[in-house]
Amino acid sequence: MVDLSVQIGDLCLKNPIMPASGTFSEDLATVFDLNQLGALVTKTITRGIRQGNPTPRVCEVSGSMLNSIGIPSKGVGPFIADMVPFYQAYNSPLVVSISGNTADEFARLCEEISVPGVAAIEVNISCPNIEEDGKAFAMRPASTLDVMRKLRAATDLPLWAKLTPNTGETSDVARAAEEGGADALVVSNTMLSMSIDVKSRKPRLGNLMGGLSGPSLKPISLRMAYQCAKAVDIPVIGCGGISTIDDVLEYLIAGASAVQVGTATFIHPTVMVQMIGALEAYLTEHNIPSVRDLIGSVRDEEAADTVVFMEAAP
Amino acid sequence: MVDLSVQIGDLCLKNPIMPASGTFSEDLATVFDLNQLGALVTKTITRGIRQGNPTPRVCEVSGSMLNSIGIPSKGVGPFIADMVPFYQAYNSPLVVSISGNTADEFARLCEEISVPGVAAIEVNISCPNIEEDGKAFAMRPASTLDVMRKLRAATDLPLWAKLTPNTGETSDVARAAEEGGADALVVSNTMLSMSIDVKSRKPRLGNLMGGLSGPSLKPISLRMAYQCAKAVDIPVIGCGGISTIDDVLEYLIAGASAVQVGTATFIHPTVMVQMIGALEAYLTEHNIPSVRDLIGSVRDEEAADTVVFMEAAP
Amino acid sequence: MTAAVLHVTPDSVPANERVFESECLVKSNMPVNNDYRLLILDAPAEILNCTPGQFFHIQCPVRGGHQPYLRRPMSIYGYFPEKGELQFLYKIAGEGTAALAELESGESLNVVGPLGQGFHIADDWQNLLLLARGVGLATLAPLALEAQRLGKKLTAICSARSPELLMSIDYFRDLGAEIITVTDREGTSDLAHLQGVIEGLIAGPGIDAFYTCGSNRLLKLLQELGAKHGIPGEIALEQQMACGLGMCQCCVRSFRAENGIVHKRVCKEGPVFDLQEAMGW
Amino acid sequence: MTAAVLHVTPDSVPANERVFESECLVKSNMPVNNDYRLLILDAPAEILNCTPGQFFHIQCPVRGGHQPYLRRPMSIYGYFPEKGELQFLYKIAGEGTAALAELESGESLNVVGPLGQGFHIADDWQNLLLLARGVGLATLAPLALEAQRLGKKLTAICSARSPELLMSIDYFRDLGAEIITVTDREGTSDLAHLQGVIEGLIAGPGIDAFYTCGSNRLLKLLQELGAKHGIPGEIALEQQMACGLGMCQCCVRSFRAENGIVHKRVCKEGPVFDLQEAMGW
Numbered sequence A, B: 001m002v003d004l005s006v007q008i009g010d011l012c013l014k015n016p017i018m019p020a021s022g023t024f025s026e027d028l029a030t031v032f033d034l035n036q037l038g039a040l041v042t043k044t045i046t047r048g049i050r051q052g053n054p055t056p057r058v059c060e061v062s063g064s065m066l067n068s069i070g071i072p073s074k075g076v077g078p079f080i081a082d083m084v085p086f087y088q089a090y091n092s093p094l095v096v097s098i099s100g101n102t103a104d105e106f107a108r109l110c111e112e113i114s115v116p117g118v119a120a121i122e123v124n125i126s127c128p129n130i131e132e133d134g135k136a137f138a139m140r141p142a143s144t145l146d147v148m149r150k151l152r153a154a155t156d157l158p159l160w161a162k163l164t165p166n167t168g169e170t171s172d173v174a175r176a177a178e179e180g181g182a183d184a185l186v187v188s189n190t191m192l193s194m195s196i197d198v199k200s201r202k203p204r205l206g207n208l209m210g211g212l213s214g215p216s217l218k219p220i221s222l223r224m225a226y227q228c229a230k231a232v233d234i235p236v237i238g239c240g241g242i243s244t245i246d247d248v249l250e251y252l253i254a255g256a257s258a259v260q261v262g263t264a265t266f267i268h269p270t271v272m273v274q275m276i277g278a279l280e281a282y283l284t285e286h287n288i289p290s291v292r293d294l295i296g297s298v299r300d301e302e303a304a305d306t307v308v309f310m311e312a313a314p
Numbered sequence C, D: 001m002t003a004a005v006l007h008v009t010p011d012s013v014p015a016n017e018r019v020f021e022s023e024c025l026v027k028s029n030m031p032v033n034n035d036y037r038l039l040i041l042d043a044p045a046e047i048l049n050c051t052p053g054q055f056f057h058i059q060c061p062v063r064g065g066h067q068p069y070l071r072r073p074m075s076i077y078g079y080f081p082e083k084g085e086l087q088f089l090y091k092i093a094g095e096g097t098a099a100l101a102e103l104e105s106g107e108s109l110n111v112v113g114p115l116g117q118g119f120h121i122a123d124d125w126q127n128l129l130l131l132a133r134g135v136g137l138a139t140l141a142p143l144a145l146e147a148q149r150l151g152k153k154l155t156a157i158c159s160a161r162s163p164e165l166l167m168s169i170d171y172f173r174d175l176g177a178e179i180i181t182v183t184d185r186e187g188t189s190d191l192a193h194l195q196g197v198i199e200g201l202i203a204g205p206g207i208d209a210f211y212t213c214g215s216n217r218l219l220k221l222l223q224e225l226g227a228k229h230g231i232p233g234e235i236a237l238e239q240q241m242a243c244g245l246g247m248c249q250c251c252v253r254s255f256r257a258e259n260g261i262v263h264k265r266v267c268k269e270g271p272v273f274d275l276q277e278a279m280g281w
């Protein structure tokens, strides 16, 4: 028997496969038994009620998709009343994703959501920070450190910080999140993108721009997961474009301790269950006792064909 | 007869289609007559001799590619001696792409390359700046402004600043480049990415990471081209994932005055010539007298299905 | 290979809420007329526990120049658990449906469903009126079958651009429906004419419920007639979908509710909605 | 549709440097043995002005699960301007070649070429030795045809894992080549044995030039023998390619030069290089 369990800080997950926020809900329970998943990660909620963005909210781009759902939310009260009890029927740990327009509002929600039944809080610091001109907290190390400190002070639950690819300072932001008290990093959210319908000349999303997810995002977020795993000591949870068992392995080898599967579930609702089976089969076939033996096993010193020449520029 | 010509600052191009730096060389003259192109943009050169990065230098990722060529360069002397005269045989304007490790070295090259036969200088400020911890100049507004001021002082030729997608501050960087004296913006370079071979566990590029180009990049760089066209008054030249005439139209509609075609030429060496033909056919069919009528014609006020609800969050 | 579901649905989920991802085999995929094609699948019995008005989320193949990525929602045109058959009637609209049209008999197609809320027929409704245009008939066809099964009287007003595009007329007639056809070409599909026809039916045999789908014009007409005569009704709506399961919230539309306008998910609360709550677009 | 080039090459380009992007039609695409397949294309005459050792850059189709993006380089196995035929011998290595194997007769394939520098045969060379293994034979096959055309004497040492994988033996024999086969299974393909065979040829009829491709082991052996006996030679090399035209600089390899190690592009300065300049890998 191979061991699929992984450790994310104090939390032990039965396997490293879990859904990505916003691409999963209680509705998936009509398809398969959610207890099979390593964790259950909810759509981001806000304190108050929000409607989300105008439609159209999704469009297809070559082999991937854009979304501008926004964060429609019923508010924290109804979430605690209805959703937390729903997920308590499952033994996979519940991870609640939250967000706020300001660091203080964010921290307040963090405190309010720290209720029994919630195993960890994923803080979506990729969302716009109203006090920083709408730039996401996780675009800059300073705003990341600031918001993480406030969130850390607001709860004793494990805090997973979800980073954004819309930055040139991934490693610095990762270190800031760690310094601010994150127990794990989720790497990453969607990449800001756009698509225009040539016939009508209208943007194909009602909100003009939206986030790129799916296979096109993978090389970008895999690079970030690798950079983060090198930069910090806390676990990294890979996310972005994971559609096949090879994608799962690629992230684990790059240094991720677990992965989140997003858009792929829209294409194949049962894909996570199939990945768990395939991961077990892979370990068995290759005589690898534990999935933890894969984590960070990238042979990055041996990448170059020769070492006669090497420069800094990519 | 429809009019394909566009204006990039003082330079009038016979049509808006030109190659992207690093994906074109004199070798393409063995395939078609280069005089058909709107401009001829060279691979980035550096002052001194450089070897480039270790192999493997390219790999495929779902429907796109990564490269870590680096900037192999014979140095500025041989370039002026051999390449400038070669291109003088063509009437399409020669645009020389340059880069440097420090702002001063960059400026010196800018001055040296300002020779007869060069119509404009594309400054690849997406390359790492050694004085800024290896971060590219164009990742931040301040370093962009600084290097652009020095480059501006070094030449009287038109300066095209090539931006990077590896930043969260596209609009600010665009404004900084304009303020620093850029005559046009090229938007954008490749996105830092990674791929690992699961079988060997080795990174698939000798340099570990490299730049994503091709269709996967398009929604990202199109978004940037749109943002830049809104942010500045100088022309924007779109670049990223352009493979079909619809992609060309999408960038023009988004606000680009011209486009650069990169990776698509690797897949179809004659694609630029075919795009020029298709663009002319499109304008004729739709009774549009000039390609300039398309530029920035996006109906962004009408994107949303309804306007009953609208929020800031993407 | 044979048609098969790809996973086990938990016992705790009520039979009528179970959703399956399954591989089906194409039995045939033929043009019905210039615009529409009929796709017949060999489907596992589990997935055929459907309600009229529900839909499947279909993974169109990657084929030729076509590279659809997201699934495409398609109403169930026919579901026959006895013979293990699932049917879709579709129109080539773009990349996904163009690729779908290239599927050949014997090939495999991955479908997810049945999804969403179907039509309701209250026990005391006897005379049902169905009003549809074009591919909308696909959505309403299984309702006709269900009406026959329940012994209801059904009148179907079928609208199209021209007579040769009228579809499924025989299908409806075989099910004992009374058919009224209207076409643009004959000048019989305009609102005034339709209103007259429906008012006539209301005054004559009477109508207990309206069923429609897809057109703003028809929606408005039926809302007015429904309000005027106190006749309830349902409408099937469309919206761009990603997950099809209720998870992503991309498929919302606005609906009238007591406390203002609310958003509902077409894939989950719909695609069938109360006629009076629906809003034009 | 018929085979056609997609553009006009400028007159200023010398005929032997012209590169074409063209659509060819598949005449046949059949397995030769368990490992290799032969692809025969109906090709426009313009593109068949080739030199042995040159290659084409092939756009493998998007097919089934395979979605190759970049082109794949393939040596010219045969080019016959008279009958408008272009041939490739290939092995399924991964996604692109797997997709290529699914191409059927009558389908269209987009190729770019001819590309790169081929082999040279100096006027005063009479006895040529060709040493290749596996798919390397594909690269050397047109050289045998050219040798026959020029009236040169050719000896071909063909190496393979086992006798049934030896390919193109008849092809070489029909061209008048003397054939020596060596295989791992028979224990005849080791370096010591090969060295003996070649030393014998040098001592006997004599050898004016070596031609090889692809294997580190064979390269080293021929470099030593070449240096020892003063025999020149050429080797065809491989490297990952993107553009195939010399533009992107991704396909460089290191070569010995007077002033140290230099980089050359396999697609442009190669794929055929001087035997002694080549470096092992």
Ligand SMILES: Cc1cc2nc3c(=O)[nH]c(=O)nc-3n(C[C@H](O)[C@H](O)[C@H](O)COP(=O)(O)OP(=O)(O)OC[C@H]3O[C@@H](n4cnc5c(N)ncnc54)[C@H](O)[C@@H]3O)c2cc1C
Residues within 6 Å of the ligand: A060, C055, C068, C070, C071, C072, C073, C074, C075, C076, C088, C089, C090, C091, C092, C093, C094, C095, C096, C097, C098, C135, C138, C139, C237, C238, C239, C240, C241, C271
């Ligand atoms: C519940 C439901 C049931 C449907 N039933 C049928 C049916 O029985 N027969 C039929 O022919 N069509 C039906 N449609 C419409 C069908 O889904 C679209 O025609 C199809 O998605 C178009 O895909 P495409 O790639 O061919 O077109 P494209 O225009 O290339 O599609 C681009 C994107 O827009 C989406 N899209 C385009 N049109 C629609 C639409 N009308 N509704 C939702 N998404 C759309 C596509 O799914 C895709 O994501 C139904 C739609 C819904 C929501």
Ligand SMILES: Cc1cc2nc3c(=O)[nH]c(=O)nc-3n(C[C@H](O)[C@H](O)[C@H](O)COP(=O)(O)OP(=O)(O)OC[C@H]3O[C@@H](n4cnc5c(N)ncnc54)[C@H](O)[C@@H]3O)c2cc1C
Residues within 6 Å of the ligand: B060, D055, D068, D070, D071, D072, D073, D074, D075, D076, D088, D089, D090, D091, D092, D093, D094, D095, D096, D097, D098, D135, D138, D139, D237, D238, D239, D240, D241, D266, D271
């Ligand atoms: C000049 C030249 C001539 C060649 N001639 C032949 C021939 O006649 N017959 C034949 O069977 N093969 C030949 N090859 C090798 C052939 O190009 C590869 O087998 C093929 O590209 C593999 O593609 P794939 O998608 O099947 O494999 P994958 O491993 O999936 O390919 C992944 C990537 O690596 C590249 N790649 C993989 N192997 C090689 C290789 N050996 N050389 C260069 N790039 C590679 C592919 O092009 C692709 O970009 C030649 C290579 C070169 C450079």
Ligand SMILES: Cc1cc2nc3c(=O)[nH]c(=O)nc-3n(C[C@H](O)[C@H](O)[C@H](O)COP(=O)(O)O)c2cc1C
Residues within 6 Å of the ligand: A020, A021, A022, A023, A043, A044, A067, A069, A070, A071, A097, A124, A162, A188, A189, A190, A212, A213, A214, A215, A217, A239, A240, A241, A242, A260, A261, A262, A263, A264, C242, C248
């Ligand atoms: C429809 C949709 C909605 C999303 N909503 C959220 C969200 O509410 N909070 C969040 O942190 N990420 C959200 N994401 C981002 C995903 O969690 C994930 O980071 C991203 O999609 C990349 O993973 P993928 O390529 O596997 O989809 C959403 C993504 C999609 C496609």
Ligand SMILES: Cc1cc2nc3c(=O)[nH]c(=O)nc-3n(C[C@H](O)[C@H](O)[C@H](O)COP(=O)(O)O)c2cc1C
Residues within 6 Å of the ligand: B020, B021, B022, B023, B043, B044, B067, B069, B070, B071, B097, B124, B162, B188, B189, B190, B212, B213, B214, B215, B217, B239, B240, B241, B242, B260, B261, B262, B263, B264, D242, D248
């Ligand atoms: C192989 C390769 C080499 C490149 N070299 C350079 C370069 O030297 N300088 C530069 O500014 N951009 C370089 N680029 C980036 C391209 O100019 C272009 O910005 C990018 O590829 C996006 O466009 P595309 O998707 O059309 O390829 C290179 C891209 C590729 C693929």
Ligand code: FES
Residues within 6 Å of the ligand: C240, C241, C242, C243, C244, C245, C246, C247, C248, C249, C250, C251, C252, C265, C266, C267, C268
């Ligand atoms: S399509 Fe995802 S919620 Fe309806």
Ligand code: FES
Residues within 6 Å of the ligand: D240, D241, D242, D243, D244, D245, D246, D247, D248, D249, D250, D251, D252, D265, D266, D267, D268
């Ligand atoms: S493959 Fe581009 S230079 Fe050789």
